[in-house]
Amino acid sequence: MAHDYTLKPHPTITAPEGPLMVCILDGFGENEFKDEYNAVHVANTPTIDALRAVPRRFRSIKAHGTAVGLPSDADMGNSEVGHNALGSGQVVDQGARLVDIALETGKMFEGDGWKLISQAFADNTVHFIGLLSDGGVHSRADQLVGCLRGAAARGAKRLRCHILTDGRDVPDGSSIRFVEELEAELAALREKGCDALIASGGGRMQVTMDRYEADWAMVKRGWDAHVLGKAEHTFRDAKTAVVTLRGPEDAQVSDQYLAPFVIVDEAGAPVGTVQDGDAVVLFNFRADRMVEISKAFEYPDFAVFDRERVPQNLRFVGMMQYDGDLKLPANFLVPPPEILHVSGEYLVKNGLATFACSETQKFGHVTFFWNGNRSGYLDSKLEQYLEIPSDKIEFNKAPDMKAREITAASKEAILSGKYKVVRVNFANPDMVGHTGDLAATVRACEVVDACVKELLEAVDSVNGRWIVTADHGNADDMVQRDKKGKPLVGEDGKPLPLTSHTLAPVPIFVGGKGLPEGVVFRDDLPDAGLANVAATTFNLLGYQGPEIYKDSLLTVV
Numbered sequence: 001m002a003h004d005y006t007l008k009p010h011p012t013i014t015a016p017e018g019p020l021m022v023c024i025l026d027g028f029g030e031n032e033f034k035d036e037y038n039a040v041h042v043a044n045t046p047t048i049d050a051l052r053a054v055p056r057r058f059r060s061i062k063a064h065g066t067a068v069g070l071p072s073d074a075d076m077g078n079s080e081v082g083h084n085a086l087g088s089g090q091v092v093d094q095g096a097r098l099v100d101i102a103l104e105t106g107k108m109f110e111g112d113g114w115k116l117i118s119q120a121f122a123d124n125t126v127h128f129i130g131l132l133s134d135g136g137v138h139s140r141a142d143q144l145v146g147c148l149r150g151a152a153a154r155g156a157k158r159l160r161c162h163i164l165t166d167g168r169d170v171p172d173g174s175s176i177r178f179v180e181e182l183e184a185e186l187a188a189l190r191e192k193g194c195d196a197l198i199a200s201g202g203g204r205m206q207v208t209m210d211r212y213e214a215d216w217a218m219v220k221r222g223w224d225a226h227v228l229g230k231a232e233h234t235f236r237d238a239k240t241a242v243v244t245l246r247g248p249e250d251a252q253v254s255d256q257y258l259a260p261f262v263i264v265d266e267a268g269a270p271v272g273t274v275q276d277g278d279a280v281v282l283f284n285f286r287a288d289r290m291v292e293i294s295k296a297f298e299y300p301d302f303a304v305f306d307r308e309r310v311p312q313n314l315r316f317v318g319m320m321q322y323d324g325d326l327k328l329p330a331n332f333l334v335p336p337p338e339i340l341h342v343s344g345e346y347l348v349k350n351g352l353a354t355f356a357c358s359e360t361q362k363f364g365h366v367t368f369f370w371n372g373n374r375s376g377y378l379d380s381k382l383e384q385y386l387e388i389p390s391d392k393i394e395f396n397k398a399p400d401m402k403a404r405e406i407t408a409a410s411k412e413a414i415l416s417g418k419y420k421v422v423r424v425n426f427a428n429p430d431m432v433g434h435t436g437d438l439a440a441t442v443r444a445c446e447v448v449d450a451c452v453k454e455l456l457e458a459v460d461s462v463n464g465r466w467i468v469t470a471d472h473g474n475a476d477d478m479v480q481r482d483k484k485g486k487p488l489v490g491e492d493g494k495p496l497p498l499t500s501h502t503l504a505p506v507p508i509f510v511g512g513k514g515l516p517e518g519v520v521f522r523d524d525l526p527d528a529g530l531a532n533v534a535a536t537t538f539n540l541l542g543y544q545g546p547e548i549y550k551d552s553l554l555t556v557v
């Protein structure tokens, strides 16, 4: 039976005169540590502070772990799962969890994707390309190991790993440990007669893992290193590669930004180029940073850069299918989560027009992830998505990013009278937070606060309403801590920067001149999370939340 998308009017909250603005401050958590390392706390944010002071229109909600479909509550949130939950009003098992289940049950090894790569076990090489860490955002090293062992046990003769060093979802410098652990695993496989080696690599923000077409040159560097075996730097082993490329202690390059490298044999020949008939597994489960490299492998008429040599009869799979609309890649090891009946579908099926805007780095977050991993418009007549091109530099060098441009465009949309919903994502607290640069991240939060002010004023001027919230923490803690929360210092006595997201909940604020006074947060949902936001938006639009959604956070007193 077709799903019924009819929205029922809310019994007491009427529709607003102006639009509803839904504003996501990416990486802006509500952290219990309110000290000098909490950029959200340190920053001068008069607008957000004023919102925090309004009784029962500010609270925090969960943005990590099982509340967003991740395997455990030790998993920090991230943009993919966060925007999925925000946009769909539901909690679904996410990629990390689905791959765990597929490995635990052995289903992984029975699927069509596995059957495809197993054709290369006897006479060809199986390549694994992906992010090597235990960050759990894009990939997990233990899942890579599960696949390697699974392949070796099922007769794969030759395995090659192409590793992208992290330092973004995990502490900088940890790449050395992850390489050591993988080398030990590969040595154990070699003991058992499987020829298993690391073949190439590079930092995730330099090589292969570009997203939303922000910088295709990254993908070309990856293709050259992984497939062609070409890079400026060659080494005999990966640990030496990583240690050398990180450079001297006083001028270290972070794991995220390591140059591409290729591992070579005694004669200087690459140990693992991709050849005709080989299998290639992209072992990341998350989509955004795997789409471009997937296209390079899969599209016969790919023309973004010169691939020079395209391996024929390749058995190419993703850990998941990264884009269900593009069917990319065609073959995959684990089916991705199915996220149905997202809020955008309810909006368009009820004739409510939406404007969504962010800059490149978060554009897919506020569209593709928001819409349950669907590309393009749900309804091009009722929706307008605007992407402001992001800078191509390290974001601590320009922490304002494109916040002003996003604000100007969103303000215009709010004032235009054309839209019922205006959805905005500000990338700054997250993208600058990932650099580990505290001062720049404070600045990022301040810029965003000023932009929010402008948007709230615009909403008020047309009697609209707003929700301001975030998708997960990041800027709210910029230092690594011990179990008791005490900041850790390095050998040089300096605090150890935290580049990753945090486990913190996120704030949520509602308001606007067009919001009747009695509409406030209920106090009986202490465990509410990001998935409770979608029904809340429908209430603010004058409708009841869809029955299949998590409860709205609102009540009328």
Ligand SMILES: O=C(O)[C@H](O)COP(=O)(O)O
Pocket (backbone or CB within 6 Å): 026, 027, 077, 078, 079, 080, 137, 138, 168, 169, 289, 430, 434
């Ligand atoms: O891809 C990234 O930049 C990080 O791994 C996660 O950040 P995001 O989830 O906020 O995009």
Ligand SMILES: [Mn+2]
Pocket (backbone or CB within 6 Å): 026, 027, 078, 079, 080, 082, 430, 471, 472
């Ligand atoms: Mn995010």
Ligand SMILES: [Mn+2]
Pocket (backbone or CB within 6 Å): 027, 079, 430, 431, 434, 474, 501
């Ligand atoms: Mn992030």
